[in-house]
Amino acid sequence: MAKLIEIDDAADPRLDDFRDLTTADRRPDRPGGRGLVIAEGVVVVRRLLHSAYPLRAVLGVPRRLDELRDDLADVDVPAYATSAQTMSDVVGFHLNRGVLAVADRAPAPSFTDVVDGARVLAVLEGVNDHENLGSMFRNAAALGVDGVLLGAGCADPLYRRSVRVSMGHVLRVPFTSVPEWPGALDVLRRHGFHVAALTPRSDAITLRDMRKAGHERVALLLGSEGHGLSRAALDAADSAVRIPMESGVDSLNVATAAAVAFYELTR
Amino acid sequence: MAKLIEIDDAADPRLDDFRDLTTADRRPDRPGGRGLVIAEGVVVVRRLLHSAYPLRAVLGVPRRLDELRDDLADVDVPAYATSAQTMSDVVGFHLNRGVLAVADRAPAPSFTDVVDGARVLAVLEGVNDHENLGSMFRNAAALGVDGVLLGAGCADPLYRRSVRVSMGHVLRVPFTSVPEWPGALDVLRRHGFHVAALTPRSDAITLRDMRKAGHERVALLLGSEGHGLSRAALDAADSAVRIPMESGVDSLNVATAAAVAFYELTR
16 A cells, blocks of 8 residues: 655655656656656556556645555555645646656566567667657557567657657557667567568558468568668568558658558557 | 748738747637648648648748748749748747748638548547647548548647648648538438448447448548547447457557558558
8 A cells, every 4th residue: 555645845855756857857868867767647657556667656636646546555655645836846847647656667578578479569760759659659559569679779668758658558568679780680580570661662562461471470660750761671671561652642650650550460 | 933032020010920820820710810821841831832722921941941942933922031030039939840831721622522522531520639630631641531521529620730740731631611510420421421430449340340341432430539429429320430459458549540440441
């Protein structure tokens, strides 16, 4: 059972994990970055409470903590109750979701952990936009993708904004960074995966035709919004696949394209 | 050929169409709202230049105007060149896209104009989030939806943020508001459309099964992010369809769900 503690002083050091979030957690790898996992809002906080990440504390207005009462019954951390104003003073901006939870990072699963038993994987290269990255995890969770591998140049899925946009699904969908890029694609192939690179190129085969080939395991390679996949990654794939699109139209947003592809591949 | 005019005074009245955008164009129906169509950035400005909307003027930094040189050759309006600082002073915020175009609204096409010849239509109810609305138009354009009908409670697709998020496709995909809601769904049915309501309900049939039924014309009914479709709209539909999703997962973002459905229906 979480221990409910009322705090009305924004300077209380027990709230330091939640302090100045716009600057402190911006880049965990930078000086001052604390590298904590931060969940915002009832839905995402709930996912963090039920995740494997070691919870440190919860901070919220009484109404939101009350909504989480059943979830807080199972955890043994302080739950700080305060006013919306004190919360704003602590975090450094107005937080209209009214509740935050903070956890330590946990060791990422191994490549083998993510790959074993998976039928469809998403493999990302250069996805350095936190919102696109978060959306991809939400879409992967909704449509039944078994795991996500992060290739070169990807942002940190555990950054606050990614966690929020993913609706907390980065805390549930297994993911890990791959050490060798694009060498990891060969390793996937040896594990029986067909590696398909999603591209807008008109000479690629359609997703549907690729699915009809009946590959048992598929690793879908997705690039960044602006630049797409690198030459090296495209060359290392078994096939180039596309979503049929109207001519003269910009490609879909990368997370939307991923959703369409996940839908086609996971049925 | 657009007439290039250099301006270095932010108070110049010739720039009034572009002034204080965050407040002035927020709601065209509110006092002070000018109801103009505003395009931001090279890609979207280009779409506005080639659209049916009556162009009034272009404002940009020289580099961006230069990128648009060929497009500006075909239009007969002033193109004001200025510095990034003067642009910021005029519009009221820093505009990192560096170019804007403004046009008058044009009369919306009639219901018949949008419906005639269409095979797949999107019919929206309560989509009052400008970004979701813009994304839906982008997805509709990319995936070949023939038109969009706006039912009760939808936001204005021509609002600046929708135009931007749509990548300018609200300026290309035919759309109109329907006068009677949900009565318009009966009219669609009389035009030979199968009206399918997208819902997360588990007792709905899958999109794929609906597609296999081979309806010649489909009107896909889409609700808002938070509340979904109204009871009245669901009751007026011919079928309830769903995207198969993992249990325990929030439904996809409404624009993403729309993209998946458009993909399935337009193939």
